[in-house]
Amino acid sequence: MVLTKAIKKRKEKILKARRRAKAVKIAKVAATGVTLGAIGGVLFAPKSGRETRKDLSEGISDTGQAISDKSKEIASRTNDSLQETKDKVSESKEKIKEYFDKKKNEVEVSIEDCFDDITQKKLEDAIDSDSTIENDADKKEEKEDSKKAYNESDKKKNENNKSKSENKSGK
Numbered sequence: 001m002v003l004t005k006a007i008k009k010r011k012e013k014i015l016k017a018r019r020r021a022k023a024v025k026i027a028k029v030a031a032t033g034v035t036l037g038a039i040g041g042v043l044f045a046p047k048s049g050r051e052t053r054k055d056l057s058e059g060i061s062d063t064g065q066a067i068s069d070k071s072k073e074i075a076s077r078t079n080d081s082l083q084e085t086k087d088k089v090s091e092s093k094e095k096i097k098e099y100f101d102k103k104k105n106e107v108e109v110s111i112e113d114c115f116d117d118i119t120q121k122k123l124e125d126a127i128d129s130d131s132t133i134e135n136d137a138d139k140k141e142e143k144e145d146s147k148k149a150y151n152e153s154d155k156k157k158n159e160n161n162k163s164k165s166e167n168k169s170g171k
Contacts (some may be wrong), residue, residue, distance in 0.1 A: 016081070027070055034063050 036058045047055070
């Protein structure tokens with residue numbers, strides 16, 4: 001798509017250059033024709049010197065005016081072309097800006113989704129961790145209770161054995 005546009009723009013540029021060259025060639029031919037016509041007219045006209053100078057002056061003035069008009073026309077076309085190019089560049093810049101804004105929003109949404117997923121996972125891990133800690137604490141408490149009960153029963157056994165042995169020895 002981009003390559004096609006680039007080729008199209010290149011062709012347009014070449015066509016404009018050809019048209020410009022053709023216009024310059026036509027202007028040169030016209031100027032040459034006017035000059036040769038003026039010279040031929042002076043040489044072959046049966047007029048007095050005063051009349052010839054007057055005709056030359058008018059011819060030069062007309063040629064100057066024609067050149068001025070042609071220059072203004074070329075300047076006008078150049079300005080139009082320049083303005084058209086500026087408009088196209090502005091339009092392209094706007095499209096590029098819109099594209100990057102769209103991509104930026106997509107990335108921001110994607111990052112927010114990832115952040116939400118990570119936050120949710122950490123929350124689940126924390127909940128699992130808390131329940132594991134509570135289970136570990138319960139198990140530890142049960143173990144300690146079990147040890148206490150064992151120690152108490154062991155003490156009672158020892159006391160019973162001690163009192164039995166005292167009873168045996170006292171008898």
